[in-house]
Amino acid sequence: MATVVIDPVTRIEGHLKVEVLIDGGYVKEAKCSGVMFRGFELLLKNRDPRDAQRLTQRVCGVCPAIHATAAALALDNAFGIDGKLTQNGRIIRNLILGSNYLQSHILHFYHLAALDYVDVTAAADYQGSDADLQSVSSFLARGALEPFVPRCEGDYRLTKQENRAATAHYVQALRMRRKAHEMLAIFGGKMPHDMGIVPGGVTVTPSVDKIAAFYHSVNELGAFVENVYLPDVLMVAGAYKDYFGLGKGADTFLCYGAFDLEGGTSDPLRRKRFFPGGVVDGGLNRADVDAAKIIEYVTCSWYEDRGGNAHPTQEETIPAQDKPGAYSWLKAPRYDGKVTEVGPLARVLAAYVAGHEQVKKAVDEVLTSLGGKLPELLSVCGRHAARAIEAKILAAALADWVMQIKPREPAYIDYQLPAESEGAGLADGPRGALGHWIRIKARKIDNYQLVVPTTWNASPRDAQGQPGPIELALTGIRVRDENNPFEIVRIVRSFDPCLACSVHAVDWRGRSLARYRIA
Amino acid sequence: MSKTVREVPVVWIQAASDSGCTVSVINSAKPEIHSVLLQEIVPGRHINLRFQATIMAGQGEPVIRILDAAAESNEGYILVVEGSIPLEEKCCTLGQRDGKEVGAAERVRELAHKAAAVIALGTCACFGGIFASRPNYSRSVGVRELLKRERIETPLLNVPGCPPHPDWFLGTVAHVMLFGLPAPDEVDELGRLKLFYGRLIHENCPRRAHFDAGRFAASLSEPYCLYLLGCRGPQTSADCPTRKWNNGTNWCIENNHPCIGCCEPEFPDGTSPFFVNTLGMHAPALRLDEQGMLRPTNTDSAFLR
Numbered sequence: 001m002a003t004v005v006i007d008p009v010t011r012i013e014g015h016l017k018v019e020v021l022i023d024g025g026y027v028k029e030a031k032c033s034g035v036m037f038r039g040f041e042l043l044l045k046n047r048d049p050r051d052a053q054r055l056t057q058r059v060c061g062v063c064p065a066i067h068a069t070a071a072a073l074a075l076d077n078a079f080g081i082d083g084k085l086t087q088n089g090r091i092i093r094n095l096i097l098g099s100n101y102l103q104s105h106i107l108h109f110y111h112l113a114a115l116d117y118v119d120v121t122a123a124a125d126y127q128g129s130d131a132d133l134q135s136v137s138s139f140l141a142r143g144a145l146e147p148f149v150p151r152c153e154g155d156y157r158l159t160k161q162e163n164r165a166a167t168a169h170y171v172q173a174l175r176m177r178r179k180a181h182e183m184l185a186i187f188g189g190k191m192p193h194d195m196g197i198v199p200g201g202v203t204v205t206p207s208v209d210k211i212a213a214f215y216h217s218v219n220e221l222g223a224f225v226e227n228v229y230l231p232d233v234l235m236v237a238g239a240y241k242d243y244f245g246l247g248k249g250a251d252t253f254l255c256y257g258a259f260d261l262e263g264g265t266s267d268p269l270r271r272k273r274f275f276p277g278g279v280v281d282g283g284l285n286r287a288d289v290d291a292a293k294i295i296e297y298v299t300c301s302w303y304e305d306r307g308g309n310a311h312p313t314q315e316e317t318i319p320a321q322d323k324p325g326a327y328s329w330l331k332a333p334r335y336d337g338k339v340t341e342v343g344p345l346a347r348v349l350a351a352y353v354a355g356h357e358q359v360k361k362a363v364d365e366v367l368t369s370l371g372g373k374l375p376e377l378l379s380v381c382g383r384h385a386a387r388a389i390e391a392k393i394l395a396a397a398l399a400d401w402v403m404q405i406k407p408r409e410p411a412y413i414d415y416q417l418p419a420e421s422e423g424a425g426l427a428d429g430p431r432g433a434l435g436h437w438i439r440i441k442a443r444k445i446d447n448y449q450l451v452v453p454t455t456w457n458a459s460p461r462d463a464q465g466q467p468g469p470i471e472l473a474l475t476g477i478r479v480r481d482e483n484n485p486f487e488i489v490r491i492v493r494s495f496d497p498c499l500a501c502s503v504h505a506v507d508w509r510g511r512s513l514a515r516y517r518i519a
Numbered sequence: 520m521s522k523t524v525r526e527v528p529v530v531w532i533q534a535a536s537d538s539g540c541t542v543s544v545i546n547s548a549k550p551e552i553h554s555v556l557l558q559e560i561v562p563g564r565h566i567n568l569r570f571q572a573t574i575m576a577g578q579g580e581p582v583i584r585i586l587d588a589a590a591e592s593n594e595g596y597i598l599v600v601e602g603s604i605p606l607e608e609k610c611c612t613l614g615q616r617d618g619k620e621v622g623a624a625e626r627v628r629e630l631a632h633k634a635a636a637v638i639a640l641g642t643c644a645c646f647g648g649i650f651a652s653r654p655n656y657s658r659s660v661g662v663r664e665l666l667k668r669e670r671i672e673t674p675l676l677n678v679p680g681c682p683p684h685p686d687w688f689l690g691t692v693a694h695v696m697l698f699g700l701p702a703p704d705e706v707d708e709l710g711r712l713k714l715f716y717g718r719l720i721h722e723n724c725p726r727r728a729h730f731d732a733g734r735f736a737a738s739l740s741e742p743y744c745l746y747l748l749g750c751r752g753p754q755t756s757a758d759c760p761t762r763k764w765n766n767g768t769n770w771c772i773e774n775n776h777p778c779i780g781c782c783e784p785e786f787p788d789g790t791s792p793f794f795v796n797t798l799g800m801h802a803p804a805l806r807l808d809e810q811g812m813l814r815p816t817n818t819d820s821a822f823l824r
Contacts, residue, residue, distance in 0.1 A: 006579040007615050010572045013538050015611060017620075035620060036535060037610045039656035043649070048792035054779055055787065058649045061539020061682060111545075115576045132553070139557040144526045144567045147556075150585075151576035171553045178546050182765045189774030190764035191546070192539040192682050193781075196774050203739045203775040321609050412740035489578060500537045 001028070004482050007035075009492055011112040013062045014499025016458065018470075018492055022479055027488075030467065030474035032458045034330040034499050037302075037319070044448040049075060049417065049440050052448065053197055056436065059450065060501045061192045062107070065100035065184070066429025067450075067501075068197040069093060070436040073268055075199035078423025078438055079415045083263050088411035089201025091401050092187050094259045094274075095214065096194055096202070097429075098398045099184035102221055103177045103191075104430035105344070105387040106229060108496045110173035113384065114166060116490050117236045119156035120148055122163030132171035133164060152484040157239045166235070169228050176224045183217040186210050201412040206405045214402045222395030230366075230388040237370055237381040244372055247380035247491040249473035251282035252338040253346035254456070256289060256435070258428040259397070268426040274397055275390075275428060278350035279335060284374065286353040290336075291426065291435075296451065297332040297462035300325060309463055332459040332468060333451055341469045342432025342456045343495065344386040345377065358396070362389045380494040387496075419443050429453065431498050452501040470495055524559055526567040527696060528596035530589050530630060531640075533572055534623035535611045535650045535659055536602025539682040540641035541573045547685035548766035555689065564696050569596070583614035586626060595635035597695065598673075600627055603643035603650045604665050605657035627662065628669055636695060637662060637675045640688055645677040645709070646784040653788055663710065674700050677710035681781035686762060687715040709784060711756070720752035720778055723760040733804030733815040739794075740775050746802075747813060749794040751780035 007017035015036040021029040040059055044052065053071035057064035072093070076082045126137040139145075158166065181191040187204050188194030196202045204210070237244070256269060257277030269277055269289050278286045298308030304318040308331065320326070334340060351359035352374070366385050367373060376382060418440060425436040432453030439447045459468035467475065473491050480487070533541070545552045550560065559565050568575075570585050577585075589596055605611045608622025615621060631637050639662040642648035651659040660668075663675060676695075678688045691712055694701055707713055721727065729735070729744035736743040746753070755778055763770045771778055780790030787793075796813060808814045 005615065007620075008572055008578065008582070008613060010575050010578040010582060013573070015533075015613065017612075035612045037605075037657065039650075039654075042654055042656050043652050048795065050794045051787075051791050054793055055649065058537055058539070058681065061537040061542045064537075064539070111574055135553065135557045139565075142524055142526075142565065144565065146585075147568045147571055147575035149576060150581045171557075174545065174553045175551065178548065178552070178766075181542075181546050182548075182768045185765035185768040187774075189769050189771050189776055192542050195771040195776035195779075198739060198776075200739070205740065205742060205775060410740060412738070414738050 002482060004479070004485055004488070006485065006488065009489070009497075011115065011493060012497045012499065013060060014497070014501070016497055016499050018474070018488065020474055020479075020488060022482060025478055025480070027474050027477050027479060030471040031327055032460060032468060032470045033328040034458060036499060037329045040450065041448050044445050047445050049078065049438065049443070049445050050199065052438065052445065053199070056450065057193050059452070060498055062498060063100065063104060063429050063431060063501065064193050065097045065188070065197070066427065066434050067436070068194055069097050069429075070425040070427050070434050072197050072199050073425030073427060074423040074436040074438045075425070076423070077266060077425060078421040078440055079199055079418060080421070081200060081413060081415045082266055084413055085201050085263060086410050086413060088206055088405055088409050089413070090260055090263065091404055092202045092204060092206060092411055093197055094401055095398060096184055096188040096197055098259065098394050099180055099188070100191070101394055101430050102225070102391055103180035103184070105391045106173050106177045106180065108387060109229060109233060109384060110170050111177075112496070113493045114170060115148070115151065116486060116493060117156070117240060118158060118166040118170070119163045120167045120170070122160045123167045126164065130168055132168045136167055136171065152486050152489065154481060154484050155486045158236070162235060162239070166232055169232055172224075172228065176221060179217060180221055183214055183221065186214050186217070198412070200415055203412060206407055206411050208407050211402055211405055211407070215399060218395055218398045218402065222392070222399065225388065225391045225395050230392055233384050233388040234366065234369060237385060240381065243380040243490065244370075244376040244382065245379060246477060246487065247383070247473045247494050248378040249469035250339040250341040252335055252340040253280045253349050254289065254335050254340045254342050254433055255346045255350050255428050256426040256433045258347070268424065275347045275351055276354050276356065278354060280346065280349045280353055282378070284349065284353055286350060293336040294451070295334055295337070297334060299332070299463045300460040301328055301331045302326045303331065328460040330455050330459050332462040333456050334462055334466070337464070339466050339469055339472060340456055342453045343383065344390050344430070345383045346432060347428055348377070348386040348389060358393045359389065362393060380490055383494040383496075417443055431496050431501070432456065454498045454501050457495045458497050458499065470497070524563055524565050527564050528567045528569050528589070528594050529599060530569050530586065530596050530634075531571040531599040531601065532586070532613065532623070532626055532630065534600060534602035534604045534627065534644070535657065536641070536643060538573055540601045541571070543682035544685045544688055546765060547689055549686075550689065561693055561696050566692070586614070586630065590629040590633055592633065596633075597692070598630050598634035598637045599640050600637060600644045600662050601640045603647050603659035603661060605650075605659045607657045610657035624665065627665060628671070631662070631666060631671050631673050634673050636700060637666070637673050638688070638691060639663065639675060639677045641683055642679040642681045642781060642786050645679040646786070648681060649787060675710055676701070676706070676712070679711060679716075679782045680757065681786060684715075684759070684762060684764065687712075690715060715758055716756045716782065718756065718758065720755045720757055720760055720772075723758070724752050724772060725760060726772060730802060731804060735815050736775070742775065745772060745775070745777040747796050748777050749792065749796050750777035751783075751790045751798070752778045753798055753800055754790060755780045755783055757782045
């Protein structure tokens with residue numbers, strides 16, 4: 001038996017350590033540890049509630065738009081203006097969030113995941129006229145190959161031509177994700193950390209020149225997704241077909257849905273959304289989400305037990321760094337007691353089973369081209385495919401939505417800051433289901449809580465000893481070469497972990513400050 | 520391009536960060552980030568990016584060896600630090616040594632000693648930023664504070680912003696590569712290049728005429744001066760009004776959103792609440808009313824509250 005520790009896991013967001021116990025070449029046990037802790041909810045306490053979306057965006061620089069969105073939804077709810085947002089406000093929030101989905105998925109496939117499958121050294125003796133490949137080949141010729149080395153060796157399966165094409169696309173994708181952020185900035189002000197989404201709508205004046213610029217940009221990105229990104233995912237999946245049978249973790253998939261299509265009801269989970277919410281099991285049966293079924297366990301997390309193992313609104317979390325048996329700053333959220341995956345795969349499944357026309361068509365096309373069936377999407381390749389499918393459908397939707405903006409109508413409504421209130425904002429970001437909950441007292445944030453996507457996916461064991469989704473996905477897999485653990489890193493990265501999001505210190509009742517101790 | 524290319528080693532580590540600074544830097548349009556990675560960023564010099572956790576190919580022990588090798592070498596690398604540094608070291612660890620987690624603070628200490636220069640990237644790395652805001656649970660500090668405590672005298676340049684504009688960072692790197700460390704009169708007392716941070720946003724704001732004439736926005740979507748809605752332009756040094764953001768697409772105030780002072784050492788505690796005016800700065804077009812609130816003197820102003 002051997003223990004393989006990967007610390008740090010790179011090409012993710014944030015700080016993650018993965019430890020696996022290997023017996024006879026197979027993973028017997030896996031542990032996923034979040035090793036950074038910033039105490040976000042503590043810093044939000046006693047601040048002006050209207051600062052929430054600007055501060056919580058700083059939870060993550062890769063996915064700030066969903067935090068701004070969820071915060072704004074929670075504040076709209078707390079301020080009693082959910083149902084009063086203007087069409088322009090609702091649409092433009094979707095454009096800002098959607099632009100970041102496109103950026104995030106392109107970044108993930110090419111710049112976070114691809115180096116596990118693509119051998120960039122194939123561009124070494126390139127003699128052609130593609131400027132991007134020429135710069136790669138000159139770079140390789142100079143011999144100082146960082147950051148592309150060191151790397152895992154021994155399992156790159158694409159042909160020389162395929163590797164060269166993917167390498168050229170890696171460079172092109174750097175440009176395209178930058179353009180997705182430029183597109184976002186049209187309505188969001190700047191990115192990272194947009195300056196546009198606020199409670200009441202968005203601040204931007206939605207003028208006709210912005211509409212035209214966004215439309216042009218989203219069509220360019222849509223063409224990239226359709227002609228380059230999605231085909232590259234299929235090409236890689238075709239060469240690594242065994243990864244359709246690897247990487248299934250949980251049997252339950254959760255999404256809150258994303259992109260409001262109508263003015264809000266007070267319950268974000270009942271709102272009509274472009275990507276519908278839902279919880280889907282391994283047998284592809286779907287049910288509505290019941291937020292009361294979420295429990296966060298702290299059994300293997302560095303927090304005291306007596307405050308945990310409860311619904312987010314009932315928890316009291318007291319950090320305990322030296323708790324025996326604990327191994328992560330992440331807590332372990334579970335839905336209805338079940339280990340639950342969130343993210344693009346969950347969204348695509350929920351949409352597919354709900355009969356969403358474009359998702360069904362895109363998924364069926366991908367399955368046909370790869371000769372596979374729907375259950376095989378519950379895998380490493382399935383997750384990469386789900387992201388690309390989502391990106392394709394979303395690009396087309398963004399192009400439609402921007403044309404629905406009416407420049408002479410407002411995108412923002414004013415409100416009165418209440419002295420006391422509560423609100424919840426639940427929506428899916430690129431990595432999955434995100435919840436923000438706020439309680440306001442004396443016009444200040446009395447408590448603020450976040451339950452974020454990667455906490456679900458990278459969670460440690462719960463009170464029943466059930467490993468989290470990534471831990472489950474790693475258990476039982478064959479690792480051919482412990483020194484080049486391709487299988488492990490490909491599985492972990494397929495989840496697109498974002499650790500900055502996933503670690504937090506919650507104190508719903510405001511007492512943990514006094515009890516905090518570092519042992 | 521030159522025939523001989525000198526490799527300039529750069530080690531970039533992330534402490535308590537949200538990776539926003541990394542994302543902002545890869546948004547660079549001039550130069551494009553692939554040029555920075557693959558080509559000579561200035562003639563005869565290529566950045567040899569030894570360590571950068573978001574994009575590097577390797578993981579685990581092999582990449583930690585890179586950090587250890589750098590800390591023992593005499594190569595004179597540039598150390599880039601992103602994120603604030605928790606003095607409670609278990610709050611942020613980076614890799615292992617002898618089976619135990621090593622705190623990010625320890626990594627910064629070791630690597631700063633042997634670096635030719637340190638660049639603190641982002642407000643968190645410069646001044647502590649968001650994660651050092653009250654109550655500062657993890658006892659996070661900026662790089663400057665850490666180097667002072669440890670009496671490490673490696674030259675330090677600060678590139679603040681939340682996140683910083685990619686031009687501010689790459690421009691600072693280009694300066695070091697072309698001309699070495701900046702002269703004392705090229706940086707301000709906070710270690711920032713005056714080229715980027717030398718003037719207040721308020722001095723160059725396109726809405727300054729509205730401020731002077733007393734046309735103040737009463738509501739967030741209005742195209743007038745945002746001062747009475749909390750704008751920190753008068754408090755913040757940066758060239759956002761002229762450089763703008765995301766390749767000249769837009770920027771905060773142009774988007775009808777008040778500046779939140781994200782480049783400043785006091786961000787966020789000293790620049791918030793973001794939507795309430797606490798600067799109390801007087802101006803020709805403003806007067807104090809009976810409740811001590813700033814009001815426009817121009818009674819035709821749209822400001823109603």
